[in-house]
Amino acid sequence: MSLSISLSINGAARDIVLDDVRVTLLDLLRERLALPGTKKGCDRGQCGACTVLVNGQRVNSCLTLAATLDGATVTTIEGLAQGDRLHPVQQAFLEHDGFQCGYCTPGQIMSAVGLIAEGHAGDDADRIREGMSGNLCRCSAYRGITEAVQDATRRMTAQAAEDAA
Amino acid sequence: MSVARPLPHDAAPLHVSGKARYVDDQPMPADTLHLAFGLSTIAKGRITAMDLARVRAAPGVVAVLTADDLPFANDVSPSAHDEPLLSDGTVHYLGQALFLVAATSHLAARKAARLGDITYEEETPILTIDQAMEAGSRFEDGPVIWSKGDAPAAIAKAARTLSGVLEMGGQEHFYLEGQAALALPAENGDVTVISSTQHPTEIQHKVAEAIGKPMHAVRVESRRMGGGFGGKESQGNALAVSCAVVALATGRPCKMRYDRDDDMTITGKRHDARIDYTVGFDDDGRIQGIEFVQMIRCGWSMDLSLPVADRAMLHADNAYLLPNARIESHRLKTNTQSATAYRGFGGPQGMIGMERVMDHIAHALQMDPVEVRKRNYYAPADTAVPDRTTPYGQEVEDFILHEMTDALLETSDYSARKQAVAEWNAQNRFVKKGIAFAPVKFGISFTLTHLNQAGALVHVYQDGSVQLNHGGTEMGQGLNQKVAQVAASRFGIAMDHVRITATDTGKVPNTSATAASSGSDLNGMAVKVACDTIRDRMAGYLAETHQADPATVVFADDTVTVGAATYSFAEAAALCYHGRVPLSSTGFYKTPKIEWDRVKGQGRPFYYFAYGAAVTEVAVDVLTGENRILRTDILHDAGTSLNPALDIGQVEGAYVQGAGWLTTEELVWDARGALRTHAPSTYKIPACSDRPPVFNVALWDAPNREDTIYRSKAVGEPPFMLGISAFLALGDAVASCGTDYPSLDAPATAERIWHAVRRVADV
Numbered sequence: 034m035s036l037s038i039s040l041s042i043n044g045a046a047r048d049i050v051l052d053d054v055r056v057t058l059l060d061l062l063r064e065r066l067a068l069p070g071t072k073k074g075c076d077r078g079q080c081g082a083c084t085v086l087v088n089g090q091r092v093n094s095c096l097t098l099a100a101t102l103d104g105a106t107v108t109t110i111e112g113l114a115q116g117d118r119l120h121p122v123q124q125a126f127l128e129h130d131g132f133q134c135g136y137c138t139p140g141q142i143m144s145a146v147g148l149i150a151e152g153h154a155g156d157d158a159d160r161i162r163e164g165m166s167g168n169l170c171r172c173s174a175y176r177g178i179t180e181a182v183q184d185a186t187r188r189m190t191a192q193a194a195e196d197a198a
Numbered sequence: 199m200s201v202a203r204p205l206p207h208d209a210a211p212l213h214v215s216g217k218a219r220y221v222d223d224q225p226m227p228a229d230t231l232h233l234a235f236g237l238s239t240i241a242k243g244r245i246t247a248m249d250l251a252r253v254r255a256a257p258g259v260v261a262v263l264t265a266d267d268l269p270f271a272n273d274v275s276p277s278a279h280d281e282p283l284l285s286d287g288t289v290h291y292l293g294q295a296l297f298l299v300a301a302t303s304h305l306a307a308r309k310a311a312r313l314g315d316i317t318y319e320e321e322t323p324i325l326t327i328d329q330a331m332e333a334g335s336r337f338e339d340g341p342v343i344w345s346k347g348d349a350p351a352a353i354a355k356a357a358r359t360l361s362g363v364l365e366m367g368g369q370e371h372f373y374l375e376g377q378a379a380l381a382l383p384a385e386n387g388d389v390t391v392i393s394s395t396q397h398p399t400e401i402q403h404k405v406a407e408a409i410g411k412p413m414h415a416v417r418v419e420s421r422r423m424g425g426g427f428g429g430k431e432s433q434g435n436a437l438a439v440s441c442a443v444v445a446l447a448t449g450r451p452c453k454m455r456y457d458r459d460d461d462m463t464i465t466g467k468r469h470d471a472r473i474d475y476t477v478g479f480d481d482d483g484r485i486q487g488i489e490f491v492q493m494i495r496c497g498w499s500m501d502l503s504l505p506v507a508d509r510a511m512l513h514a515d516n517a518y519l520l521p522n523a524r525i526e527s528h529r530l531k532t533n534t535q536s537a538t539a540y541r542g543f544g545g546p547q548g549m550i551g552m553e554r555v556m557d558h559i560a561h562a563l564q565m566d567p568v569e570v571r572k573r574n575y576y577a578p579a580d581t582a583v584p585d586r587t588t589p590y591g592q593e594v595e596d597f598i599l600h601e602m603t604d605a606l607l608e609t610s611d612y613s614a615r616k617q618a619v620a621e622w623n624a625q626n627r628f629v630k631k632g633i634a635f636a637p638v639k640f641g642i643s644f645t646l647t648h649l650n651q652a653g654a655l656v657h658v659y660q661d662g663s664v665q666l667n668h669g670g671t672e673m674g675q676g677l678n679q680k681v682a683q684v685a686a687s688r689f690g691i692a693m694d695h696v697r698i699t700a701t702d703t704g705k706v707p708n709t710s711a712t713a714a715s716s717g718s719d720l721n722g723m724a725v726k727v728a729c730d731t732i733r734d735r736m737a738g739y740l741a742e743t744h745q746a747d748p749a750t751v752v753f754a755d756d757t758v759t760v761g762a763a764t765y766s767f768a769e770a771a772a773l774c775y776h777g778r779v780p781l782s783s784t785g786f787y788k789t790p791k792i793e794w795d796r797v798k799g800q801g802r803p804f805y806y807f808a809y810g811a812a813v814t815e816v817a818v819d820v821l822t823g824e825n826r827i828l829r830t831d832i833l834h835d836a837g838t839s840l841n842p843a844l845d846i847g848q849v850e851g852a853y854v855q856g857a858g859w860l861t862t863e864e865l866v867w868d869a870r871g872a873l874r875t876h877a878p879s880t881y882k883i884p885a886c887s888d889r890p891p892v893f894n895v896a897l898w899d900a901p902n903r904e905d906t907i908y909r910s911k912a913v914g915e916p917p918f919m920l921g922i923s924a925f926l927a928l929g930d931a932v933a934s935c936g937t938d939y940p941s942l943d944a945p946a947t948a949e950r951i952w953h954a955v956r957r958v959a960d961v
């Protein structure tokens with residue numbers, strides 16, 4: 034049985050025929066759409082390496098069936114920067130060296146973008162640590178990760194205030 | 199100079215944009231085959247029948263191989279040729295590879311791999327340390343015993359004695375990127391392998407054996423790993439060999455990766471162990487004699503277990519002078535995953551045994567545990583003392599823990615906090631606090647002396663850009679960045695002129711694994727040698743054409759100054775090219791001074807020691823055993839750090855991983871030998887919220903007394919053992935519930951803590 038869906042991925046409209054209706058968003062991205070920036074760490078919703086944004090919300094793409102995404106807007110790590118200009122969260126991870134091996138990084142960054150949009154954590158380190166605890170980092174680059182999220186939150190809040198003024 | 203600077207990882211821009219490629223991210227040709235193993239479902243026995251008809255008939259399956267189909271060597275062992283890629287009919291552990299499926303997709307291969315119809319003649323497996331000791335199931339003929347002085351006599355004469363047992367669990371690496379490899383068939387029956395490996399030369403060697411060709415027919419590349427921690431030193435062999443064999447058999451590219459559950463079920467982990475100790479000491483807490491019996495569970499094949507167990511013995515003293523010591527090591531063979539290298543390589547197991555003894559003595563004497571430790575420390579460097587030798591006969595020449603300890607106790611405010619913890623505990627019944635100090639002395643060098651060598655290949659192009667390659671592999675530790683800093687410093691150029699290419703057996707041959715924390719020590723030196731060769735040639739030529747002395751040619755700030763003339767580095771490179779100066783060189787380095795007789799247990803296995811110390815404070819809910827780290831202070835010795843930012847990252851990450859090993863990371867096998875904790879849902883590694891909320895990490899900034907690369911020290915493994923302070927702090931909190939010594943085992947899960955509280959509680 035196959036099924037077609039239309040969705041927006043990183044700003045581009047895509048019509049996709051799913052040969053296997055059980056395919057996950059993660060496998061769709063990595064194996065069919067040549068977007069391997071989103072990583073597979075466990076494939077069962079427990080590590081966060083596969084985090085992407087669906088309609089602005091962070092989700093584990095390994096647990097999301099592609100078939101449920103008709104009409105959705107998906108953003109992956111590849112779609113975050115504006116051309117050469119990094120997203121403030123990417124910039125902050127770069128400046129705070131928020132990684133070692135880098136394998137968890139795309140998921141961390143997407144999760145951080147989601148967390149900041151949720152607006153619950155602010156720049157409070159403890160809340161950020163809680164809010165990011167679904168994204169495992171075996172290298173334990175947690176200091177850099179927390180600082181990067183804090184810093185990006187501040188920058189984005191300042192930017193938003195400036196834009197509003 | 200580019201060394202000693204806090205520069206970020208070289209691949210940082212790639213990581214934040216999702217463009218850093220790992221093995222499974224490589225674009226593959228459309229006809230690529232995907233591989234999966236069919237796994238045993240029993241822990242020990244013989245296969246009486248293997249019916250693979252359903253596997254072969256499954257959708258997408260192109261080939262199915264058993265041991266009989268392997269054209270040449272059926273072995274993926276890094277040591278003893280005792281590890282068949284596919285079972286030869288005997289089953290040694292639950293999860294062993296029995297057959298290999300090649301299919302048109304990863305999913306098709308995995309689904310088909312489950313359809314094997316296997317009949318076994320099951321035998322009773324040997325799973326635990328007790329069972330193995332009872333059955334005498336071991337590698338080598340008997341235990342290895344090293345001694346210094348006469349421990350039994352010293353213990354018998356000592357004013358006080360005590361003994362105890364410490365059990366410690368293993369540890370899953372949980373590299374976030376699982377094992378993965380791919381192979382591309384080349385002309386002539388050659389093959390190119392891309393592997394997530396810490397040891398490309400080993401992969402090359404095993405693949406060559408498996409395809410019946412010399413090593414020159416196999417090229418192995420490793421760009422980066424999504425974490426290794428020792429788990430990719432030998433455990434990637436099976437995937438790479440499978441891909442190569444099937445690629446040559448079918449003429450199609452092959453790729454293989456383990457899903458997380460398979461990865462955890464198939465691959466080896468840190469060795470779990472039990473340590474029995476008996477110690478004799480005086481009323482001041484000074485050790486007179488000590489006996490350790492280390493029982494190390496090695497799993498089904500030898501893998502790297504012998505050097506791992508050796509290193510546990512080599513760290514049984516940790517930081518303390520043992521006038522009389524006897525260390526007995528049992529390397530036990532069990533029907534479980536073959537335990538393998540893991541950050542610290544046995545050192546943590548040996549060291550925690552000693553730290554347990556220190557704690558136990560302090561408890562028995564009601565002394566401050568720090569004081570007991572200080573009294574037993576090796577003598578400070580450069581003081582005259584009769585004895586500064588380890589139980590294996592190496593002089594500890596560079597001991598700096600006295601100074602480091604004093605500095606850390608001060609900055610962490612240890613005494614006042616120890617007092618505050620006591621007061622808190624006197625007033626609170628249900629939440630108890632604990633605080634502990636632990637030092638680390640870790641020996642640097644491979645204990646197999648011949649592995650302490652490295653090569654590098656450096657090219658200077660005519661436009662002044664530099665490309666370099668070395669035998670080390672990048673797994674997040676920042677090795678490439680450090681090595682590039684060395685090259686930039688030697689040529690006096692900015693970092694962006696230097697490019698490090700993927701580790702490639704075609705460029706630098708006969709490399710050692712990136713392990714034993716030796717990556718930058720060995721490869722940094724080899725790169726320095728290569729750069730200096732080219733620099734000397736350039737200086738010689740430019741001096742000659744300017745009637746100057748070569749020794750006066752200066753390479754700095756992207757320029758080369760010769761006599762009155764100043765050239766940009768690019769201009770200098772172009773001049774040398776036109777002057778027909780060879781601008782490419784290899785470099786080679788071997789560690790000096792080391793020699794080691796492992797049978798006798800005597801010699802100087804280590805070039806130098808790296809030191810560290812930590813103070814950790816914890817809180818424990820005695821009703822549930824739940825616990826938290828409240829604060830950690832670390833002072834770590836990285837010599838003259840090549841890159842303080844990377845080194846501090848290593849120290850923090852290692853501490854958290856070490857604390858994870860000893861607290862939440864619990865591996866559980868059932869009575870059949872099935873690993874029940876084979877996914878992150880049941881195996882708990884530290885998350886962002888588990889990092890200590892107060893975490894002060896500083897580097898002890900003093901040059902290595904040995905002539906290492908820019909006098910730095912290795913930093914990958916030593917700080918892992920700082921995590922022991924978290925374990926000891928939990929023991930301290932439990933001890934406050936009563937008067938008995940808690941004898942906490944590791945990992946100190948909430949459950950074990952709860953039981954320990956019940957044991958010591960006076961109520």
Ligand code: FES
Binds near residue numbers: 074081
């Ligand atoms: S891969 Fe999706 S959560 Fe781990």
Ligand code: FES
Binds near residue numbers: 132135138169171172
């Ligand atoms: S950087 Fe390695 S897992 Fe996070």
